[in-house]
Amino acid sequence: MPDLWMPGAEIHDIGDHAPTDGGPPKGIAHITWDRNATAQKPADWVPFDDLVSYFTSSGGRPTAPHIVWDPFSGRIAQLYPADSRSKSVMDLPGGTRTNRAGAVVIQIEAVFFPFCRKDGTVYPRLVDTPCAGWDRLRAWVASWGVPDVWPMGVPVDFTPHRDEHTWETAAGWYAHGHVPENDHTDPGSWPAFGNTPTTPTEPTNEPPQPARYRTTINGLEYGYGAHGDQVTAVGEALVRAGYGGHYQQGPGPDWTDADTLNYRAYQQGLGYTGADADGVPGETSLRQLLGYLPGTRTVSLAHVVAAARTDPGAEQGHQTYGSEARIVEQALADEGLLDGQWVDGSFGTRTLNAYAAWQRRLGYAGRDADGVPGRSSLVRLGQAHGFAVTD
Structure with a gap:
């Protein structure tokens, strides 16, 4: 069994342990966002110990996460064991039990807010910090079966994207801005998973050139040569999800090799390999990317x-x-x-x-x-x- 308490973490067990509901294991990414700042008016970073003290106090316990993480020093404090629910997302009566909706639902609060100032340097995004300790934190979360994928897309800004069906059925990492019943839009960015896979994978067998065929999903065409608003919608969603690197211009209504290469990267990000990651959409990956299936109805x-x-x-x-x-x-x-x-x-x-x-x-x-x-x-x-x- 994986470690309930992350090796090397500072343990601050606040009690009130409670089981999760089972289902696809998840990690949820947060920033503490304990101050508002702008590029014109940065604010001093709030020390890690202050946030740990807050979440272990009577005022902070009702919204406490599993992990409080200092991305500058790599210090990590753990407040709940991995197999307990924590309380950092809103859970509306009668809805999906957001804090419990998985075999584990491990919630990480990075001690960060946009345009925080530390040691004289201003950091607009979390990924601009050293992200110290992230690799071992990611590895511990992965040991609980959470795959290195973002079912609703890599967080690259503060745009929310919520889909309850995906949340309830897909394992992986979710931004606070992805969680149903919530209105927060953090974390805005999150460090990459790196090159170390959590489980052995098959060879990718990538084709020597982008796939050049079309498929029809819900009455609309996708793949090389397809044309229409649905192509633009896919391209824009790929950019939002952080998979737009092959576009020289666009995206637009005509499906080109760049769309195929970007979509292939997205499929690989979901864990697909071989022919399942050739850059031509399937219904499942398309629904995960867009949150719905475009159609003519x-x-x-x-x-x-x-x-x-x-x-x-x-x-x-x-x-x-x-x-x-x-x-x-x-x-x-x-x-x-x-x-x-x-x-x-x-x-x-x-x-x-x-x-x-x-x-x-x-x-x-x-x-x-x-x-x-x-x-x-x-x-x-x-x-x-x-x-x-x-x-």
């Missing part, structure tokens, strides 16, 4: 609102806009909010209640969670389940 907001206001009071099974209601119902069923037998094209009471549950999952309440779709909630459902929203 569309839903009119006006139509589903009309259905939501009409169908519940009409006779059983009445369909105001049946085909579009059915798309929404199937998405709600895929979210686990509606029984499959009610995917029938009638936006009746059960569908209304299921949509209200979806709104509450997104954080809406009161009149904003009455089951009648609004643009924002419908767009987010479409992004997760592959349909576009029109007026």
